[in-house]
Amino acid sequence: GAVVSQHPSRVICKSGTSVKIECRSLDFQATTMFWYRQFPKQSLMLMATSNEGSKATYEQGVEKDKFLINHASLTLSTLTVTSAHPEDSSFYICSATGLAGGLEQYFGPGTRLTVT
């Protein structure tokens, strides 16, 4: 149980375009979802936390108008990278915690974004 999926797994886009990444909890309802970014050979950096039906809370230094997060249901959160630039190229990983408030965050497999 506790499976989180992400789509797409890899995406290449041109500078200036927008890209949407989906994060789904497949077998549990996720009250809270988290979005992380990971640059090569670096650790995960928390970008934002989203609760179903409310606005996301962004970490310091993360532009909320550039990284749009929507948590419309208990099983789906989306991250849209708007007006992408090459420096946005990174590995984006989502995670989720369930209604039971368990200890763990369950991580998705990640999305590799390359902006050309």
Place this chain on the structure above:
Amino acid sequence: GQNIDQPTEMTATEGAIVQINCTYQTSGFNGLFWYQQHAGEAPTFLSYNVLDGLEEKGRFSSFLSRSKGYSYLLLKELQMKDSASYLCAVKKGANNLFFGTGTRLTVIP
């Protein structure tokens, strides 16, 4: 920000024991996690400590000292497949995790 430090890289021999240390300085501490991450994949949960002491789970053990802001992950009977990055993460508040820099472990024959 959160000051969570780990060694960048470690190398150990197959069959041996390795200890990966993590130190942290943070307010609102609510537990410490260890995750394993293979290149290009998502992290997978290894252990969780919220009270001082040692938690053992098979070949993996994790220790926490809250007063010292210190934790370690102990891996026994190392196998080649244990080559991966090991991430220490501090939990703040109800849910938020803040990750350390990660330790890249290489297991050699």
